[in-house]
Amino acid sequence: MPESRENFPDGIDPAWRGARISRILIGKEPWETRRSTVHTKSGLPEHHPEEALLLDYAFGNAAEAVALILAIHLVFCPRCRATVAAMESAASRLVEGLPSRPMREAALDRLLLRLDEPEAVAEPDAALGYPAPLAAYLGSGEQARPWRKLGRGIEQLVLPTAPSATRAMLLRVAAGRRMPKHTHRGNELTLVLQGDYSDQYGRYAQGDFEAADGSLTHSPAIGKDEPCVSLVVLDAPLRLAGALGRIINPFVQL
């Protein structure tokens, strides 16, 4: 049994936090999976995005899908939040160094008249229970976006980011499976939301971030005990490696 919630700084037991994600992403209570999330590591990620990516995010230069995967990593990672905060402070200093541009006359008066306007409700159908940045993309109820089966134990849910070469999708892969061996034409960013996988660089569990490019060929192996749900961002289609890769159709859709 998890310990009392009072033992955790924000009142949320990390195991419970994992359990909630389990319930939502794989439709099962954590005790229905053989190895419940109680056994995940202390909750803090061990694999982080590079500083250059965090800089893109902090300065507002990351593509939407990239900003999304980084924002979700930040939910799980106080260390990278501190890094982004430092970069945002630096950006703010750069702004303060600019010669100021006086606002047009009456700009303040016009704004004061708007202060009592009711606020438009911008996010009508955010799904509950996901990390907030992801929830906004999933919709809920009737508008929940569907999973699509790709075969070989792989399911995919494409997220509605603005049209761009860079796309974001959730991938759910059954326990014990191995992703087809592949390399990358562009960049592949992966963030684990539930479960875990391993490749030659290590084991990746909730909150862990991996970046791969054309120099890396890998065949991630999903942990034996539960499905692995991850957010994947691609800026070019994957390239399958080896003879087996070429005959695996579904994967080409990624």
Next chain:
Amino acid sequence: MSGEPIILADLGEVEPAALVARVAEGADRSAFAELFRRFAPRLKAYLMRLGADEGGAEEVVQEAMLTVWRRAATFDARQASVATWIFTIARNKRIDRFRRERRPEFDPHDPMLAPAADPAPDESLGAQQEECRLAEALAALPAEQADLLRLAFFDSLSHADIAARSGLPLGTVKSRVRLALGRLRRALDGS
């Protein structure tokens, strides 16, 4: 609305965080007007420096400052200075408006947020003090690192764009960012 003039108190000496608190707690229009006077012209300069025309910049500033009014209660002086908080709001409004994209942002009140370990009280610098140290470290960066940050910021270039345009190897760009950040972090850690 009537044309009744709004009489605003003189708050020129009040700290920005205290102004935000007055907006949050008392919907204080005078405090909000003072925040607008101090920050709106800088935001406008930022937006125009990044390529907005004057009318577009003014509209984004209006949207950003309206968000400051509505979200004042979410400002946390332990996390950031007022200037940085307002900058992040304007940055996100700019992306919404000029790139027509959503800006995914983590929510500090997300129940799933993994908490940071609390520093011992005497170790934790106030956000204001941190930013002073950070400003010093920023001013002391080697030119190649400072130039890279300015290019990324003022020309809205991702690190990959910078590598493609400058002809610098991607690895060089990444390592300069890493070195610059190391210096900024060390300044904040006080070592």
